[in-house]
Amino acid sequence: xxxxxxxxxxxxxxxxxxxxxxxxxxxxxxxxxxxxxxxxxxxxxxxxxxxxxxxxxxxxxxxxxxxxxxxxxxxxxxxxxxxxxxxxxxxxxxxxxxxxxxxxxxxxxxxxxxxxxxxxxxxxxxxxxxxxxxxxxxxxxxxxxxxxxxxxxxxxxxxxxxxxxxxxxxxxxxxxxxx
Amino acid sequence: xxxxxxxxxxxxxxxxxxxxxxxxxxxxxxxxxxxxxxxxxxxxxxxxxxxxxxxxxxxxxxxxxxxxxxxxxxxxxxxxxxxxxxxxxxxxxxxxxxxxxxxxxxxxxxxxxxxxxxxxxxxxxxxxxxxxxxxxxxxxxxxxxxxxxxxxxxxxxxxxxxxxxxxxxxxxxxxxxxxxxxxxxxxxxxxxxxxxxxxxxxxxxxxxxxxxxxxxxxxxxxxxxxxxxxxxxxxxxxxxxxxxxxxxxxxxxxxxxxxxxxxx
Numbered sequence: 075x076x077x078x079x080x081x082x083x084x085x086x087x088x089x090x091x092x093x094x095x096x097x098x099x100x101x102x103x104x105x106x107x108x109x110x111x112x113x114x115x116x117x118x119x120x121x122x123x124x125x126x127x128x129x130x131x132x133x134x135x136x137x138x139x140x141x142x143x144x145x146x147x148x149x150x151x152x153x154x155x156x157x158x159x160x161x162x163x164x165x166x167x168x169x170x171x172x173x174x175x176x177x178x179x180x181x182x183x184x185x186x187x188x189x190x191x192x193x194x195x196x197x198x199x200x201x202x203x204x205x206x207x208x209x210x211x212x213x214x215x216x217x218x219x220x221x222x223x224x225x226x227x228x229x230x231x232x233x234x235x236x237x238x239x240x241x242x243x244x245x246x247x248x249x250x251x252x253x
Numbered sequence: 254x255x256x257x258x259x260x261x262x263x264x265x266x267x268x269x270x271x272x273x274x275x276x277x278x279x280x281x282x283x284x285x286x287x288x289x290x291x292x293x294x295x296x297x298x299x300x301x302x303x304x305x306x307x308x309x310x311x312x313x314x315x316x317x318x319x320x321x322x323x324x325x326x327x328x329x330x331x332x333x334x335x336x337x338x339x340x341x342x343x344x345x346x347x348x349x350x351x352x353x354x355x356x357x358x359x360x361x362x363x364x365x366x367x368x369x370x371x372x373x374x375x376x377x378x379x380x381x382x383x384x385x386x387x388x389x390x391x392x393x394x395x396x397x398x399x400x401x402x403x404x405x406x407x408x409x410x411x412x413x414x415x416x417x418x419x420x421x422x423x424x425x426x427x428x429x430x431x432x433x434x435x436x437x438x439x440x441x442x443x444x445x446x447x448x449x450x451x452x453x454x455x456x457x458x459x460x461x462x463x464x465x466x467x468x469x470x471x472x473x474x475x476x477x478x479x480x481x482x483x484x485x486x487x488x489x490x491x492x493x494x495x496x497x498x499x500x501x502x503x504x505x506x507x508x509x510x511x512x513x514x515x516x517x
Contacts, residue, residue: 159360160360164327167326182425182426182427183394183396183426184424186419186422186423192475194412195410195413195417195424195427197424200396215289216389217375217449218375219291219351219375219447220447221346221349222293222486224336224351233389238395248397249396250393
């Protein structure tokens, strides 16, 4: 798969410069009117990596590319990247390796229909065949929490890999999975 | 506490521009954040074989990241957690396992519509117990944004032995393995605010602390009861504060806050 490795920080910087004017006039929520500079448009659309697809499949998540004709969207791929990186700043020392329009299903995320912990789990998925932009990041220092009595983590290796789903109609970040 | 409009946009841009130079975990994050790690203010129950899960109702508050809150390179979270020592290496805390749920600020909105706030879950992979993970030792999932108080729960389901993590009855994730045999059989419930840079603030201020109540444990049979006792743990930094409380809802409660708030 062709990957264009673009520094996330640079992408955000350029994109942020473009949207700063919009924010200044109170249009920060208007994803359609945000100005996306030319450099950011060079973020190519490319399918989710096979590594990520395999991992997701093992964890109840399916990502299915959209078929032609593509449905109409209101948020561009570039804006989706901005939204994703703007929601999770720890990816900023990594790279964007792709953004693609896809249908996302997460069988583990949703209303638990069996509140009794002794009963078998039944989930009504919240994200089921949802049309989303999937933005893929890699090579960042991952967010790792820790218990109160565990040895604090030192600077972790920059091995973070993450998918972020952005609603292509509203620009809202609806899901993220760091692995 | 917050900047808006043009100031926010310009600040976000400045932070983002600075991010270009962040090439390693040791580098300073724009806004003055250094020394990445895990810095807590919180409380723990005792480790006990009767603990099969933990939950708490946690208030929403909006912290500052790296003082000026103008960059996206830090994180501030609050959470409930069930944790255990490694069954194989019980004295090595770097092998501890955990499953948690909470919310956090993971970025300053970059002058666009991203909020930077999300609910999240995180659990340690099976391979962490033996130190054999080829890459990341945790899996972290993020859901929608958060603006109000929620219950954050993590518990073993008897039917599959996995730990299920969620918010107000909405599951976000579940461990992909049964921890029995990898985790020691004594679990503890833990509740805390945490930042990944000491210069960031845990949610809450001295005049508006972040409250945890309904601090409860799950039994093997699924019953949910208050922990009889939790003990506060010495904070990593003194300005990240915590205190036990006696909420009217019963059991013991916890408050976390930052004082003084960062200002650089």
